[in-house]
Amino acid sequence: MKKNRYSDWIQPQLILPEDLLRGDQPYLTQELVRKYFTETQQEFLARRFPLYCPDMRVIEKEQLPDYFHHEGGMGGINDSAIIMAYIAQYYVRWREKKDSSVRGNLKSFWYRRISRLMERLGRLEPQTNGLSVRGLVGRGRYLLKTMEDTFEQLFRIGLYHYEDLDIYNQRxxxxxxxxxxxxxxxxxxxxxxxxxxxxxxxxxxxxxxxxxxxxxxxxxxxxxxxxxxxxxxxxxxxxxxxxxxxxxxxxxxxxxxxxxxxxxxxxxxxxxxxxxxxxxxxxxxxxxxxxxxxxxxxxxxxxxxxxxxxxxxxxxxxxxxxxxxxxxxxxxxxxxxxxxxxxxxxxxxxxxxxxxxxxxxxxxxxxxxxx
Structure with missing residues (x-):
């Protein structure tokens, strides 16, 4: 019987609440940064978000100005930096086998991770009208595009290949x-x-x-x-x-x-x-x-x-x-x-x-x- 190449995807996704750090502590340590990022990659990331920001899964809305202030952004906050910080931390967790691969296309990652993050931080209005046949519009579409661009930027600095993360080849x-x-x-x-x-x-x-x-x-x-x-x-x-x-x-x-x-x-x-x-x-x-x-x-x-x-x-x-x-x-x-x-x-x-x-x-x- 031919093996289903996506058989690994049906395994339960990792959920390790004990891995969550308090929101006032840096998530990435210098040891982890040196282990998983080259010097060139470290410089690239450090120019785009504070490497040693708190765990993005528990950071509070009130903390955003301390780490992601940006003149001209909505409310003075840099959305692209928030998204890149989350994905960089996710990547390290995945390398440490503390988180699951994407298991889908990039939109899957948006619905499972990023949209929920941005809603919790007040960067995106929650969907309150139940089911909708309309695709993402306005700010939701902008943030989705920002997330896709972030994955592309991290790919182009050699952090991963899309297949490594089980990002589905939908075409x-x-x-x-x-x-x-x-x-x-x-x-x-x-x-x-x-x-x-x-x-x-x-x-x-x-x-x-x-x-x-x-x-x-x-x-x-x-x-x-x-x-x-x-x-x-x-x-x-x-x-x-x-x-x-x-x-x-x-x-x-x-x-x-x-x-x-x-x-x-x-x-x-x-x-x-x-x-x-x-x-x-x-x-x-x-x-x-x-x-x-x-x-x-x-x-x-x-x-x-x-x-x-x-x-x-x-x-x-x-x-x-x-x-x-x-x-x-x-x-x-x-x-x-x-x-x-x-x-x-x-x-x-x-x-x-x-x-x-x-x-x-x-x-x-x-x-x-x-x-």
């Missing part, structure tokens, strides 16, 4: 692995194009991944671990993105994530498959999108990035138009994937496009503001 169904082309990963930036990944995986036996944008760190963490287990040290990524500058940006972002020192790859190579000739002429004419709507000022960061892309050979008929990847000719795409696997494809437009990280960031901020 596993969008990840396929190849048996033949173990060094090659085909990537699309849209979950709705998972069927394309399935076609590519079936035809060429390479890895395939359908993402939301550049992919989360959880996605990349699980993908990297699975691919590394196959002995892969040089990774080749082919990205099918929208035909516009943001497609280029998204593809470069996912390469940066795979290049992280958190993973075991020696080299990560990226090719962007999307070019104008992947589309039929009718599709280019009917489905093209004007990219400078509300961004006509030459000083606008969005305008500058789009025009650099056009000048490098992008656009449609030399004009600032793009088109979604959903409209590519699938037969041409499969031919291009085959070229890439044989090492016979390179997107010259991307290499000619000279946009700095600073320009990308400015344009991205401007687009969010416009939304």
């Amino acid at each position: 596993e169904k969008f990840q396929l692995y190849g048996r033949k082309e173990k060094r090659h990963l085909f990537y699309v930036e849209k979950e709705g194009m998972m069927w394309v990944c399935e076609n590519v995986n079936a035809a060429f036996s390479c890895h395939a991944f359908a993402s939301r944008g550049s992919g989360s760190w959880i996605d990349v963490d699980y993908l990297s671990k699975a691919i590394s287990k196959l002995g892969t040290r040089n990774l080749y990524i082919a990205a099918l993105t929208d035909y516009d500058p943001w497609g280029v940006f998204i593809a470069k972002q996912i390469r940066k994530k795979f290049e992280s020192e958190l993973f075991d790859f020696r080299n990560v190579h990226l090719e962007i498959l999307t070019t104008r000739d992947l589309y039929d002429a009718d599709a280019l004419q009917i489905e093209k999108r004007y990219l400078l709507a509300n961004h006509h000022d030459p000083k606008d960061p969005v305008y500058r990035v789009v025009m650099k892309w056009v000048e490098a050979g992008g656009g449609i008929n030399g004009e600032p138009y793009g088109i979604y990847s959903d409209h590519v000719n699938q037969e041409r795409l499969m031919e291009r994937v085959e070229q890439w696997l044989k090492g016979n494809w390179s997107n010259k437009l991307v290499t000619r496009m000279d946009v700095t990280d600073r320009e990308w960031k400015a344009a991205t901020r401007q687009m969010k503001t416009a939304e």
Whole structure:
């Protein structure tokens, strides 16, 4: 009988009330800090919350100004510091085998731990209207996002891998692995194009991944671990993105994530498959999108990035138009994937496009503001 890989999760969660410390005592000791955090990690954490604050499970609302004062925060209190302090203490308890793993996704941790903490400390209004079909809104959504960002920050400083904490890979169904082309990963930036990944995986036996944008760190963490287990040290990524500058940006972002020192790859190579000739002429004419709507000022960061892309050979008929990847000719795409696997494809437009990280960031901020 095949073992259920989540069988350990059904064991009772650890509840050790005797481990609770009085609220006027530091929870972490210098010995524990040195044992579980590197010097670099200690410096990172100490800049974000008082390392030697009380046990966050019993700290009182009245104590918050003493440890988490922050000008500009709601009520002068730093919510992100509260959340990071709780998670750092939880991590140490888990390493000491005094607390259970997450056993779910990050939202599970929110409902089981953080929402209750923030309600008790007066940082979040308790839900008093019984059952609700509405998702988190307002402050609840903000605090959930803060918690997710905190887990990501602690992951990026090398504190753990998501699988170590039993944080569920909820997007596993969008990840396929190849048996033949173990060094090659085909990537699309849209979950709705998972069927394309399935076609590519079936035809060429390479890895395939359908993402939301550049992919989360959880996605990349699980993908990297699975691919590394196959002995892969040089990774080749082919990205099918929208035909516009943001497609280029998204593809470069996912390469940066795979290049992280958190993973075991020696080299990560990226090719962007999307070019104008992947589309039929009718599709280019009917489905093209004007990219400078509300961004006509030459000083606008969005305008500058789009025009650099056009000048490098992008656009449609030399004009600032793009088109979604959903409209590519699938037969041409499969031919291009085959070229890439044989090492016979390179997107010259991307290499000619000279946009700095600073320009990308400015344009991205401007687009969010416009939304």
